[in-house]
Amino acid sequence: MNxxxxxxxxxxxxxxxxxxxxxxxxxxxxxxHPYEACQRLIDLGFISEEDLLKLLGNYFDxxxxxxxxxxxxxxxxxxxxxxxxxxxxxxxxxxKDNTLVIxxxxxxxxxxxxxxxxxxxxxxxxxxxxxxxxxxSDVIETLFSTGSSSMERLIENIGKEDEGDIALEDEGDIAxxxxxxxxxxxxxxxxxxxxxxxxxxxxxxxxEPFEKSFHIRYRIDGVxxxxxxxxxxxxxxxxxxxxxxxxxxxxERRLPQDGRIKLRVMGKExxxxxxxxxxxxxxxxxxxxxxxxxxxxxLDHLGFPKEKLHNFEDLISRPYGIILVTGPTGSGKxxxxxxxxxxxxxxxxxxxxxEDPVEYQLYGVNxxxxxxxIGLTFANCLRSILRQDPDVIMIGEIRDAETAEIAxxxxxxxxxxxxxxxxxxxxxxxxxxxxMGMENYLVSSSLLGILAQxxxxxxxxxxxxxxxxxxxxxxxxxVRPEDASRIKLAKGTGCDHCANTGYRGRSGIYELxxxxxxxxxLILEQVxxxxxxxxxxxxxxxxxxxxxxxxxxQQHTTGSEVIRVTQVE
Numbered sequence: 001m002n003x004x005x006x007x008x009x010x011x012x013x014x015x016x017x018x019x020x021x022x023x024x025x026x027x028x029x030x031x032x033h034p035y036e037a038c039q040r041l042i043d044l045g046f047i048s049e050e051d052l053l054k055l056l057g058n059y060f061d062x063x064x065x066x067x068x069x070x071x072x073x074x075x076x077x078x079x080x081x082x083x084x085x086x087x088x089x090x091x092x093x094x095x096k097d098n099t100l101v102i103x104x105x106x107x108x109x110x111x112x113x114x115x116x117x118x119x120x121x122x123x124x125x126x127x128x129x130x131x132x133x134x135x136x137s138d139v140i141e142t143l144f145s146t147g148s149s150s151m152e153r154l155i156e157n158i159g160k161e162d163e164g165d166i167a168l169e170d171e172g173d174i175a176x177x178x179x180x181x182x183x184x185x186x187x188x189x190x191x192x193x194x195x196x197x198x199x200x201x202x203x204x205x206x207x208e209p210f211e212k213s214f215h216i217r218y219r220i221d222g223v224x225x226x227x228x229x230x231x232x233x234x235x236x237x238x239x240x241x242x243x244x245x246x247x248x249x250x251x252e253r254r255l256p257q258d259g260r261i262k263l264r265v266m267g268k269e270x271x272x273x274x275x276x277x278x279x280x281x282x283x284x285x286x287x288x289x290x291x292x293x294x295x296x297x298x299l300d301h302l303g304f305p306k307e308k309l310h311n312f313e314d315l316i317s318r319p320y321g322i323i324l325v326t327g328p329t330g331s332g333k334x335x336x337x338x339x340x341x342x343x344x345x346x347x348x349x350x351x352x353x354x355e356d357p358v359e360y361q362l363y364g365v366n367x368x369x370x371x372x373x374i375g376l377t378f379a380n381c382l383r384s385i386l387r388q389d390p391d392v393i394m395i396g397e398i399r400d401a402e403t404a405e406i407a408x409x410x411x412x413x414x415x416x417x418x419x420x421x422x423x424x425x426x427x428x429x430x431x432x433x434x435x436m437g438m439e440n441y442l443v444s445s446s447l448l449g450i451l452a453q454x455x456x457x458x459x460x461x462x463x464x465x466x467x468x469x470x471x472x473x474x475x476x477x478x479v480r481p482e483d484a485s486r487i488k489l490a491k492g493t494g495c496d497h498c499a500n501t502g503y504r505g506r507s508g509i510y511e512l513x514x515x516x517x518x519x520x521x522l523i524l525e526q527v528x529x530x531x532x533x534x535x536x537x538x539x540x541x542x543x544x545x546x547x548x549x550x551x552x553x554q555q556h557t558t559g560s561e562v563i564r565v566t567q568v569e
Contacts, residue, residue: 008034008108011059017047035108053105053130060107062128067091067103067135075143078188079119082144082199088112091139093129100124103131103139141496144199155189155230178240178250189230190241194272194287196227198265200499203289203330207242209235209282220499221457221506222330239276239283246274254278261287268293273357292360297339302332303507305550308542311512312451316340316418321448322411324398326423331565332455332508333420334359337394340418341365344392352388354381355396370396382406386415395419401436408438411446424567425544426450426513427533430523444515444523452511454544454565456557457503463495466555473559477549490555507556509547509566514539 012018018041038056042049050064057064075092077100085091089105090112100120104112113126193216197205202218209215214235217224230238243250246259261272273288299309315323323340325333338360341351345364352366356378361367368385370376378395379402385393386406398404398419411417423429429450433443469477469489479487492502513519513536522532537543542550548562 008037011055012041012047015055017051017055033108035106049132053132056107057130060130062104062107062130065103065129065131067131067139070135070139077120079121080116081195082140083195084115084119085140086137088115089133089136090116091136091143093139095124096127098124099127101127101129103129103136105131105133105136155234178244186234186237186241189234190238190245193227193238194263195265197287197289198268198270198291201294201505205287205289207239207285207287209239209279209284211281214238220501221503222455223457223501225499225501235282239285242274242285242287243276246272248274248276253283273359290359295335295360297335297342297360297362299336299339299343302336302339303551304510305547308510308512311514312340312449312510313343315449315514316344316416318416318448320411320414320416322407322417322419322446323448324419324421324429324450326421326426326429326450326452327454328422330455331453332506333453334396336451336453336508337418337420338362341392341394344416349391350389351392351394352385352390353394353396354378354385355394366390378403379406382410386410386413390415392416393418397421398433398436401438404433404436404438408442408446412442423452425529425533426452426511426541427529427536430532431529434523434526440524440526444520447515447523449515450513452513452544453508454548455506456509456548456551456561456565457501458505458507458556459490459558460492460495460498460502460504462497462504463493463502464490464555465493466490476559477552479553487553488555489552489558491558503557503561507551509544509551509562511542511544511547513541 009023012023013020038052041047042052054064056062070093075094077092080092088109090102093101093103095101100116102116106112107130113128116126117124193205197218200218200220202220203222204219206217206219206224207214208217212232214229214232216227216229218227219225240250243257243259245261245263246257248257248259255278257276259274261274263270263272268291271290271292273290275286275288277284277286299313304312325336327333341353341362345351345362347364350366351362351364352368353362354368354370356370358367358369366388368376368381370378370381378397378399382393382395382403383406393407393410393415395403395407395417396419398407398421407417407419421429421432423432427450429452430443430447433447434440466488467490469487471484473489474484474487477487492498492504494500494502498504513532515523516539518535518539519532522535533541533543545562545566548557548566549559551557552559552562
């Protein structure tokens with residue numbers, strides 16, 4: 001047992017709060033760090049966190065304080081990031097003269113005090129208190145929840161540090177613009193905007209210039225939210241900073257540009273896809289966040305009901321044919337396709353994808369990024385791919401007749417082909433292929449199945465509330481009268497955890513059309529999509545709206561959310 005373990009044992013044994021046998025089990029046999037042992041003692045109910053912190057406080061000469069009713073002073077110290085506070089479990093409380101008062105949860109972390117003093121450039125002496133972990137988290141949440149204090153302070157600092165207005169009188173002065181975008185305050189401002197987006201699990205950051213304002217919006221769970229934005233006079237500097245990071249030409253403001261950035265944010269490597277577009281009042285910039293470390297390509301975690309998952313897995317295990325995934329932009333088609341490829345990926349299969357662009361890298365899969373500007377189109381790629389002896393081909397999107405024709409040819413010559421189409425429902429994909437000029441007998445013989453999908457927001461687990469639905473809602477959900485009294489639905493009331501939206505995360509709803517013999521006959525007859533859909537429903541297909549109602553009844557999402565993402569049947 002090391003010195004720290006001896007220290008913890010002596011403190012607890014002398015207090016009489018914990019028996020020696022308990023300590024032997026938790027500390028000696030487990031061989032854990034003293035702080036982890038403390039957490040284990042609390043979790044197992046051998047001692048309360050408050051009692052333990054008071055004992056540790058007596059030993060280390062730190063006062064225990066309660067932060068439950070702490071009135072946050074929004075103490076923002078630029079060099080102490082939210083990520084640092086959360087990982088080290090501490091929070092600054094106030095500054096008295098040249099002393100920084102902090103609350104910590106782990107008194108065994110001897111390096112923490114040095115790290116804080118180093119981060120603050122040794123400007124302060126430290127006064128340390130012990131506090132509960134959840135109370136420290138709450139104060140951090142209060143400090144950073146709106147972000148107003150941090151952004152306002154940064155903008156304030158830009159003015160102070162530059163000792164003048166950094167607005168550009170002449171945006172044609174490119175050298176001056178580059179200098180401004182490379183200054184530390186602007187860099188920190190952009191970093192703050194990006195890191196806050198990561199914390200809120202946003203998928204996109206929108207920088208939008210208007211005549212008298214500069215707006216920043218985050219797309220969270222598929223819905224755009226207004227965020228606190230910098231003043232208009234910082235617009236040129238912020239956008240130029242992003243263009244410099246993306247290695248784009250900051251002098252070119254008349255044409256759209258595309259770029260990529262790889263950043264380490266909050267300990268994670270994250271890719272950003274950047275798009276600029278000239279508008280009336282400046283360049284609009286959208287950053288797509290591609291967090292490969294957080295995303296999991298696993299069919300079991302996408303929200304498939306069991307029977308539908310079984311049917312889809314049966315489709316993707318076939319040796320040849322076409323499987324289509326349909327839906328609008330942002331409906332999760334790429335994630336579903338990647339998850340399917342991950343499921344069937346094995347050493348005995350060669351998988352090649354053609355994408356525009358390649359968003360995530362899949363281990364063991366040959367991925368091609370098309371570049372139409374140099375003639376590397378979907379169709380040209382596919383012709384070459386067929387000479388590469390693939391077993392499985394994934395085409396990012398069937399955009400034209402040429403691509404559709406090659407995909408069908410590949411399927412008929414023994415390849416399993418995955419692709420996407422932009423249609424409202426599964427049956428619509430069949431008529432879209434026929435409208436492209438594909439022969440009905442080729443579509444009939446090559447098509448295995450079509451999956452239409454949407455993403456619905458999931459009710460926040462922290463603020464979910466169960467309620468009895470109205471008779472109108474039950475009628476909409478097609479609940480039988482005899483079952484009405486037993487039905488309970490859920491909704492989110494809004495909290496800090498979900499940014500007051502009532503939702504946290506998303507799940508898929510699916511409409512899977514299996515191309516069976518009856519459907520093949522209808523394709524050969526070239527009937528409209530409604531007749532195909534009606535026949536598929538007779539054969540057991542569940543529509544998107546019906547799949548959504550099922551998730552509402554399971555208390556995963558709300559009726560308004562299902563209506564938002566699905567059309568009227």
